[in-house]
Amino acid sequence: xxxxxxxxxxxxxxxxxxxxxxxxxxxxxxxxxxxxxxxxxxxxxxxxxxxxxxxxxxxxxxxxxxxxxxxxxxxxxxxxxxxxxxxxxxxxxxxxxxxxxxxxxxxxx
Numbered sequence: 001x002x003x004x005x006x007x008x009x010x011x012x013x014x015x016x017x018x019x020x021x022x023x024x025x026x027x028x029x030x031x032x033x034x035x036x037x038x039x040x041x042x043x044x045x046x047x048x049x050x051x052x053x054x055x056x057x058x059x060x061x062x063x064x065x066x067x068x069x070x071x072x073x074x075x076x077x078x079x080x081x082x083x084x085x086x087x088x089x090x091x092x093x094x095x096x097x098x099x100x101x102x103x104x105x106x107x108x109x
Contacts, residue, residue, distance in 0.1 A: 035100040042094075050091045051100070053107035064107040065090040 028036070035051070042049040053064040060073035063086075074086045094100050 031104060032101065035094075035104060036097050039094060039097050039100050043096075049094045051094050051103055052086075052089050052091045053103070054086065054089065061086055063088070063090050065092065065103075 038049060041047075054074075055062045055064050061076055062071060063074055074088055077085045077087060079085055092099075092103055094103060
């Protein structure tokens with residue numbers, strides 16, 4: 001499933017970004033390509049897809065889709081069945097590649 005994501009067109013140009021990292025102008029990054037692949041796979045198999053956007057910073061988890069003014073660390077919980085959970089984490093249904101790109105952009109802003 002992930003094999004085709006490793007193939008990317010070679011960039012024609014690149015430039016340093018605002019944060020000092022190099023930006024490939026003619027190539028999608030890893031996260032957009034991953035979301036694109038997941039959306040296409042889920043649409044092909046008629047499976048629903050929902051996404052959450054979490055940042056781990058100084059051993060604290062932050063919901064990047066939450067209101068920035070009220071954002072605070074989420075409490076990490078381990079359920080009795082051994083699954084790790086983040087109660088209160090915002091999830092969004094994704095039905096198309098456009099939905100996925102809007103979701104990704106909202107998490108960046």
